[in-house]
Amino acid sequence: xxxxxxxxxxxxxxxxxxxxxxxxxxxxxxxxxxxxxxxxxxxxxxxxxxxxxxxxxxxxxxxxxxxxxxxxxxxxxxxxxxxxxxxxxxxxxxxxxxxxxxxxxxxxxxxxxxxxxxxxxxxxxxxxxxxxxxxxxxxxxxxxxxxxxxxxxxxxxxxxxxxxxxxxxxxxxxxxxxxxxxxxxxxxxxxxxxxxx
Amino acid sequence: xxxxxxxxxxxxxxxxxxxxxxxxxxxxxxxxxxxxxxxxxxxxxxxxxxxxxxxxxxxxxxxxxxxxxxxxxxxxxxxxxxxxxxxxxxxxxxxxxxxxxxxxxxxxxxxxxxxxxxxxxxxxxxxxxxxxxxxxxxxxxxxxxxxxxxxxxxxxxxxxxxxxxxxxxxxxxxxxxxxxxxxxxxxxxxxxxxxxxxxxxxxxxxxxxxxxxxxxxxxxxxxxxxxxxxxxxxxxxxxxxxxxxxxxxxxxxxxxxxxxxxxxxxxxxxxxxxxxxxxxxxxxxxxxxxxxxxxxxxxxxxxxxxxxxxxxxxxxxxxxxxxxxxxxxxxxxxxxxxxxxxxxxxxxxxxxxxxxxxxxxxxxxxxxxxxxxxxxxxxxxxxxxxxxxxxxxxxxxxxxxxxxxxxxxxxxxxxxxxxxxxxxxxxxxxxxxxx
Numbered sequence: 001x002x003x004x005x006x007x008x009x010x011x012x013x014x015x016x017x018x019x020x021x022x023x024x025x026x027x028x029x030x031x032x033x034x035x036x037x038x039x040x041x042x043x044x045x046x047x048x049x050x051x052x053x054x055x056x057x058x059x060x061x062x063x064x065x066x067x068x069x070x071x072x073x074x075x076x077x078x079x080x081x082x083x084x085x086x087x088x089x090x091x092x093x094x095x096x097x098x099x100x101x102x103x104x105x106x107x108x109x110x111x112x113x114x115x116x117x118x119x120x121x122x123x124x125x126x127x128x129x130x131x132x133x134x135x136x137x138x139x140x141x142x143x144x145x146x147x148x149x150x151x152x153x154x155x156x157x158x159x160x161x162x163x164x165x166x167x168x169x170x171x172x173x174x175x176x177x178x179x180x181x182x183x184x185x186x187x188x189x190x191x192x193x194x195x196x197x
Numbered sequence: 198x199x200x201x202x203x204x205x206x207x208x209x210x211x212x213x214x215x216x217x218x219x220x221x222x223x224x225x226x227x228x229x230x231x232x233x234x235x236x237x238x239x240x241x242x243x244x245x246x247x248x249x250x251x252x253x254x255x256x257x258x259x260x261x262x263x264x265x266x267x268x269x270x271x272x273x274x275x276x277x278x279x280x281x282x283x284x285x286x287x288x289x290x291x292x293x294x295x296x297x298x299x300x301x302x303x304x305x306x307x308x309x310x311x312x313x314x315x316x317x318x319x320x321x322x323x324x325x326x327x328x329x330x331x332x333x334x335x336x337x338x339x340x341x342x343x344x345x346x347x348x349x350x351x352x353x354x355x356x357x358x359x360x361x362x363x364x365x366x367x368x369x370x371x372x373x374x375x376x377x378x379x380x381x382x383x384x385x386x387x388x389x390x391x392x393x394x395x396x397x398x399x400x401x402x403x404x405x406x407x408x409x410x411x412x413x414x415x416x417x418x419x420x421x422x423x424x425x426x427x428x429x430x431x432x433x434x435x436x437x438x439x440x441x442x443x444x445x446x447x448x449x450x451x452x453x454x455x456x457x458x459x460x461x462x463x464x465x466x467x468x469x470x471x472x473x474x475x476x477x478x479x480x481x482x483x484x485x486x487x488x489x490x491x492x493x494x495x496x497x498x499x500x501x502x503x504x505x506x507x508x509x510x511x512x513x514x515x516x517x518x519x520x521x522x523x524x525x526x527x528x529x530x531x532x533x534x535x536x537x538x539x540x541x542x543x544x545x546x547x548x549x550x551x552x553x554x555x556x557x558x559x560x561x562x563x564x565x566x567x568x569x570x571x572x573x574x575x576x577x578x579x580x581x582x583x584x585x586x587x588x589x590x591x592x593x594x595x596x597x598x599x600x601x602x603x604x605x606x607x608x609x610x611x612x613x614x615x616x617x618x619x620x621x622x623x624x625x626x627x628x629x630x631x632x
Contacts, residue, residue: 013392013481015596022572022599025236026268026275028282029345030243047480047597073393076426077594078572079328081240081344101426102397103328103342110346168346169248178354 001164003093003115003135005066007127008055012071014046016078016104020086021045029085036061038082039089053129056090063090067135067142069127070097074116075104081111088113094135096142096153098122109159112167117142118154126151201456203364204431205399208339208453212322220363220462228260229321231351234307235265237326237344239282244349255290256355262294262316263287264307269298270565273575305534305566308332308504312416313536315446319434320453324351329504329593331422334430335415336438337452341429362428363462364399365390369406371470376628378514379410379417380506380591380611384475385467387425388485396426398462401455406469407432412441413510420505421593424482474626476589477609480597488614491624498588499524499619500580500600501612502531503571506591509540511612515591516551518616518630519558525622528560529580531569538564560619573601582607589618 024041027034039062043055056063068074068087074097075083084107087095094115095108108116115137123142127133132145137160140153156163165171172178200217202210210218212226233241245253255261263283268276280298287295296304296314304310308329311317319337323330326348333340343357351357367386382402387394400422407415415437419430432438434452442450474488501507501515512532532538541552541564555562563569563579570580571592582588582601588608590600595607610618613627620630 013596015594015599017572017594017596017599022574023576023601026273026279026575028239028243028275028279030240030247045598045603047603073396073426076392077328077423077596079326079330079342079344080237081326081346084344099393099396101393102428103344106347107344110344110350168350169244 001137003066003137005093005133006064007067007069007129007131007133008065009124009127009129010068010070011124013073013076014070015076016080016083018045018047019043019075019083020080025080025082027082029082035085035089038086039091042086042090042092063092066093067133068092068095069123070095071122071124072098074100076101079103081107084108084111084113096123096135109162110168112163112165112170115156115163117156119151120154121151123151201458201460203399203455203459203461204337204401204433204453205339205364205429206361208320208322209359209361211320212339218361220361222361223358224361225356226322226359228324228351228355228357229318230260230262230316230323231348232262232264232307232311232316232323232325232330233348234263234267234327235269235276235279235283236267237348238263239279240345241326241348241352242282242286244346245352248349249353253353255292255352258290258292261292261352262311263292264296264304264310265298266305266307266310267568268574269567270579271575271577276575303535305532306504306507306568308420309508309533309537312336313445313534315442318442318446318448318450319438320451324348324357328423329420331427331430332416332420332504334419334422335412335432337432337434339429339431342423360397362397362399364401365395366401366403366461366464368404368464368466369469370404370466371406371468373406373409373469374472376474376613376631377472378611378613379414381472381475383418383421384477384485384609385472387421387477387483388475389465390425392424392481392483393426395422398427400425400427400430402430402432408435411510412437413508416508417505421482424593474611474614474628476614476624477595479595479606479608482594482609488610488624489626494608494624495587496526496589496618496622496624497586498526499528499615500570500588500590500592501615502529502533502569502580503592504533505593506612507531507533507537509537509544511591512537512541512551513544513546514612515616516546516554518613518627519560519620520546520549520554522558522620524559524619526619528619529570530555530560530562531580532564532566534566538566570600572599589615589624591615
């Protein structure tokens with residue numbers, strides 16, 4: 001599977017308050033309208049530099065970026081699942097970072113909202129916001145389209161199939177670990193499948 | 198025979214029904230307690246119903262604890278709607294442990310409430326939908342923060358897949374000087390190892406200086422494990438632990454100790470006698486400096502509250518500095534729980550109730566216990582930073598925008614240092630005022 005699109009470049013220690021400021025935690029991710037609203041606030045707390053475009057353009061509900069490239073400890077701070085949900089609801093597909101905070105990584109996998117890919121080398125200087133890239137999740141590479149430079153990523157291992165299935169519950173059903181809910185048609189599938197009613 | 202294990206490994210082995218586990222093992226562990234609150238509870242309940250069915254029952258009514266605490270004293274409609282969702286769910290599931298808003302059972306900040314109500318039992322496993330769930334590690338409990346989806350899974354099954362973390366051990370030897378508090382110890386450690394220095398790891402606090410701390414001070418240590426990226430914190434159980442829990446729980450518990458020969462990823466030793474009042478500068482908890490080095494930093498505000506620095510001990514310590522003095526900047530005080538709030542009237546220094554000491558000092562005091570401005574919250578939250586304030590705070594995080602406006606700057610420090618700085622209006626080593 002490959003993901004193609006533009007990158008948004010960030011630094012180290014992008015914490016959950018920058019990803020989704022606490023004032024928006026009154027929104028409940030499982031309520032569809034509020035899920036979409038969370039997306040519109042993704043990275044609203046970012047302390048942006050003057051030349052940095054907003055992640056979600058004003059007046060829109062989604063981001064034009066497919067992939068974030070970041071430094072160390074992405075997603076540190078709170079355990080709020082609203083963080084990967086907001087990024088996923090905005091339309092982001094993956095974060096490529098040198099390292100992730102543990103709970104954020106786990107929440108990406110459990111929700112299936114995002115692929116959290118680790119890079120052994122620091123890539124924040126190798127890309128600029130708006131560069132076109134191709135993320136290949138089978139070859140574990142991130143390719144800069146204009147220069148053709150290929151960067152190697154660490155394999156996602158067992159987390160990959162869980163995200164591809166649509167998260168922890170969808171994966172558990174797909175693999176027979178748990179049964180479908182009684183009287184209902186099974187769970188959502190696919191990354192960013194989002195909330196149910 | 199299995200290999201020698203650390204405390205964290207032993208709790209996880211027991212909860213997994215195994216003789217032994219090793220760091221890196223992925224094991225299914227049985228949860229003893231699942232805690233959620235008003236910010237993550239509604240989403241957790243939504244996933245629980247979506248995945249297990251609308252008629253599904255939680256795995257064990259006695260083990261689900263619901264503590265609304267984040268957005269309580271606000272006019273925000275959705276915040277009230279979220280507490281209603283918790284209320285309806287607890288009603289339909291018949292959950293005995295809902296500490297509901299507007300009732301005599303209302304507590305306030307979940308991590309302190311869990312301890313006060315005896316849900317923090319040695320040797321057990323606690324999962325909570327809040328990163329500061331690690332606070333309960335002070336009680337020899339394996340306690341860690343999880344997201345809504347994992348919490349919904351626990352709610353339905355009582356189990357969670359956990360990777361066993363290796364343990365980093367922090368030993369404090371010697372006697373802690375009387376101007377040093379647990380907050381100084383943990384800021385020292387985070388400054389040493391960084392905000393990702395314990396990612397995927399357990400942090401044990403040990404040594405005579407730690408074991409001489411009160412339970413509330415031990416909670417401050419374990420509370421900020423997450424600020425180093427840690428999975429859990431852990432402290433041995435002793436008579437201090439048992440004394441705190443006596444009268445709070447009748448549930449029998451079995452503490453764990455490190456096995457002789459247990460292996461640690463690292464063991465760092467500190468001489469407690471050499472510690473100095475420590476501050477984390479904006480915008481990261483590992484941006485360490487000594488209070489005495491920051492005397493040029495002019496403040497506009499001080500804040501005392503939260504799971505980290507809003508316990509009764511924290512207010513007693515602040516009052517020791519503020520007694521008979523007047524604050525030079527806006528100083529906001531928010532008790533973590535209603536027990537602490539009541540304690541402000543009951544606890545005295547030289548016969549003066551803490552509340553009177555704070556009022557005479559010119560502090561702005563909310564008697565409504567909650568998380569309040571520690572994490573900003575809705576715009577009308579008491580003490581929230583709404584502009585370019587420079588604040589010194591007893592809370593836990595100072596990333597950009599943590600307490601509200603992105604333009605704000607937050608310095609983290611102990612209740613002594615925050616109180617001393619409130620008096621002078623600049624960052625102040627409490628030794629200047631504690632003499």
